[in-house]
Amino acid sequence: MLKENLEQVKRNIEAACRRSGRNPEDITLVAVSKMKPLQDIETLLETGQLDYGENYVQELCDKYEHISSPVRWHMIGHLQTNKVKYIIDKVVLIHSVDSVHLAKQIEKEAAKRNLMAQILIQVNIAEEDTKFGIGEDEVFRMIHEISRFPHIHIKGLMTSAPFVENPEENRCYFKKLHELFVDIGRKNIDNVSMEILSMGMTNDYEIAIEEGATMVRVGTGIFGERHYNK
Numbered sequence: 001m002l003k004e005n006l007e008q009v010k011r012n013i014e015a016a017c018r019r020s021g022r023n024p025e026d027i028t029l030v031a032v033s034k035m036k037p038l039q040d041i042e043t044l045l046e047t048g049q050l051d052y053g054e055n056y057v058q059e060l061c062d063k064y065e066h067i068s069s070p071v072r073w074h075m076i077g078h079l080q081t082n083k084v085k086y087i088i089d090k091v092v093l094i095h096s097v098d099s100v101h102l103a104k105q106i107e108k109e110a111a112k113r114n115l116m117a118q119i120l121i122q123v124n125i126a127e128e129d130t131k132f133g134i135g136e137d138e139v140f141r142m143i144h145e146i147s148r149f150p151h152i153h154i155k156g157l158m159t160s161a162p163f164v165e166n167p168e169e170n171r172c173y174f175k176k177l178h179e180l181f182v183d184i185g186r187k188n189i190d191n192v193s194m195e196i197l198s199m200g201m202t203n204d205y206e207i208a209i210e211e212g213a214t215m216v217r218v219g220t221g222i223f224g225e226r227h228y229n230k
């Protein structure tokens with residue numbers, strides 16, 4: 001079942017690429033495994049799926065410790081400064097940086113371990129009250145500040161679009177974030193390279209790809225529904 005789901009998602013990604021004249025090789029699929037057992041990840045690893053997204057530090061660390069072969073872990077959930085130290089050397093990318101304060105802590109922990117932290121700036125592109133991320137108007141200022149940190153490399157932008165019945169409603173937000181992504185890329189800021197545009201979840205990843213996503217984060221579409229109160 002899991003493997004079939006993954007195959008279906010990949011076919012949908014290819015179809016979205018065909019529709020928009022893009023190369024499927026330019027899209028990274030992050031399988032969002034939060035609240036799903038390690039065994040599910042082990043199953044998908046057999047197919048060569050290497051990128052997995054987690055939201056919770058404790059869960060990520062538990063899985064990291066018990067997995068049988070190496071995985072490319074992505075921190076996609078809201079990250080508290082006091083927990084940076086637990087994940088800094090375990091993840092390939094932190095998608096959810098939304099303050100200079102958090103970046104400062106990432107810089108500190110990365111410097112201690114002499115590594116370069118790869119991060120994305122999380123933008124609340126639809127300006128929803130309930131979502132983490134910074135407003136569009138703050139992005140340039142924040143990127144300039146964070147670009148001064150020597151152990152951080154800003155690789156791109158991330159957003160979570162609103163939950164909508166019809167994913168077409170989110171097309172305008174994806175378009176807007178892509179424009180911002182291109183604008184920032186043109187500025188050629190030191191330590192900043194706009195390579196990764198992380199947008200699109202189960203409901204709307206095909207639209208996100210049509211609008212320029214280079215990374216999609218799909219949970220339910222691969223692993224099935226999550227049960228929060230177990």
Ligand SMILES: *Cc1c(COP(=O)(O)O)cnc(C)c1O
Binds near residue numbers: 160221
């Ligand atoms: C849970 C989550 C996802 C995956 O959501 P699905 O709708 O299950 O695909 C993607 N991104 C973030 C930030 C999430 O928290």
